[in-house]
Amino acid sequence: MLSFARTSLEEMLDSLRQRDGDETPKYLPPALPSRPQSKARVITRRWTAQPIFNVDGEDGDVEDRVKRNTLWGNKRRKDGNVDSPSPYNLEEETRVLEENDNIGYFIEKKLRVWCRQPRGVWASGTIESTSGEESVVSLDNENLVEVSTSHLFPANPEILDGVDDLMHLSYLNEPSVLHNLKYRYARDMIYSKAGAILIAVNPFKDVEIYGKDFVTAYKRKATSSPHVFALADTAFNEMMNDGVSQSLIISGECGAGKTETAKFAMQYLADLGGGNVEIDCRLLQSSCILEAFGNAKTSRNDNASRFGKLVEIHFTELGEISGANIQTCKHVEEGNIATIT
Ligand SMILES: Nc1ncnc2c1ncn2[C@@H]1O[C@H](COP(=O)(O)OP(=O)(O)OP(=O)(O)O)[C@@H](O)[C@H]1O
Structure with missing residues (x-):
């Protein structure tokens, strides 16, 4: 519930x-208007997605597949049901859709990921290799770190840095949201939208x-x-x-x-x-x-x-x-x- x-x-x-x-009011304020229907969008599962990679490339059971589909993307469903606009080119995107559940794709394409550092700090880098539950990530500052794969989140392409509406991010996870707000804040853009x-x-x-x-x-x-x-x-x-x-x-x-x-x-x-x-x-x-x-x-x-x-x-x-x-x-x-x- x-x-x-x-x-x-x-x-x-x-x-x-x-x-x-409690008191007998001397002045009665006008009644509050009835609450209008909210136009806010219901936040989708992507907000709470857990980072779980499809390491072995096998299908797994239904629960695993549900988890994978809420994580590394699947910003658009394969049936073409469009969730939100994206600046990706379509051909490239289709390929991403087919493969982006797989950690191997992130390694091959050297796509950026976020990894959680000690004390909750996020750092971006690219995955060098993975075995079992652990992955080796080459951070942007050229340090190599070994982290649990479950502490990795897909990062958005740089073209999306600083978008003014968080709904335009392809990957809506905590480090991506924080990065976007920080990017804008550094440029005195203190306001952003989330729908x-x-x-x-x-x-x-x-x-x-x-x-x-x-x-x-x-x-x-x-x-x-x-x-x-x-x-x-x-x-x-x-x-x-x-x-x-x-x-x-x-x-x-x-x-x-x-x-x-x-x-x-x-x-x-x-x-x-x-x-x-x-x-x-x-x-x-x-x-x-x-x-x-x-x-x-x-x-x-x-x-x-x-x-x-x-x-x-x-x-x-x-x-x-x-x-x-x-x-x-x-x-x-x-x-x-x-x-x-
Ligand atoms: N948009 C802004 N531009 C410049 N400074 C700001 C802005 N918003 C807040 N500040 C600064 O931050 C301080 C704290 O802001 P404010 O008093 O509005 O916070 P608050 O959320 O109302 O806090 P509280 O709940 O404690 O009353 C302000 O005194 C001001 O110096």
Whole structure:
């Protein structure tokens, strides 16, 4: 049976409901809109695939075959059912499809693999040889290491380095995802997509991607690079087109950049729905006041929030901001508790 952990948002909403039940409210906030159908893609098995090679080339039993098919690729099924676009040339890809379950193919073609190093570090290299459960890998730094074959993962071709949507990776395993995010981060591309989800990696510096020119570019759809502005823009347009409330859920660990991301989203929405300057100003400046009362320095974040926040922005039918409502709730997580000794 599947069970899902409750999100911090759900906990926050519950505590708000509880509080509203305990007290006689002087002001009742408008009911939350019903949750829209998620457009997020269900993550396929490739995310959790275990690295198991077909070392001997024999068919094995059904369970083995299932394992092999979820691992080194099979990004497209042999019946031609296309999973996701790939920049591979088709002829080459067909050959990969026929052979890429086999470790021998990776050795012959000198295809890159990821191998897990001590302390969980990933390193890329090519397989030199394999025997039984062990493989010898020549790392990019020219070191030779012997690792368990089960600690090897197929790497993506270099042409896919830095793709802006992780769904475009041919091999969606942990080292490939980390490598792609690191590659982009090193070039100040802090935003990436995973289908409908936006991933933001905290730059801890000014990356200068939030100015007026960026707002204009996203408003005019002149760029499709992943960005919190693009996410806010999609939400705004869907609200205007479908007449249905939209939600942006921002989550992450302490110091990940949630508060900053929320502020950039509000900045963009205020710009889109600009009309009532006074409301826009109040909305944007509210963060500053809330932070003054509710934030404190911790070991992980100089400006850590000690509260959860639900911001509702109301728009007129013409798309102008008509009001806003901010609810806060106490939210103490382990990373946000400061201890004084
Ligand atoms: N997009 C960004 N650009 C530049 N700096 C950023 C960005 N996002 C976050 N930061 C930096 O990281 C710090 C921590 O970010 P933030 O307070 O948003 O984290 P948080 O996830 O809300 O943390 P907490 O859960 O502890 O409140 C910010 O004070 C800022 O210095």
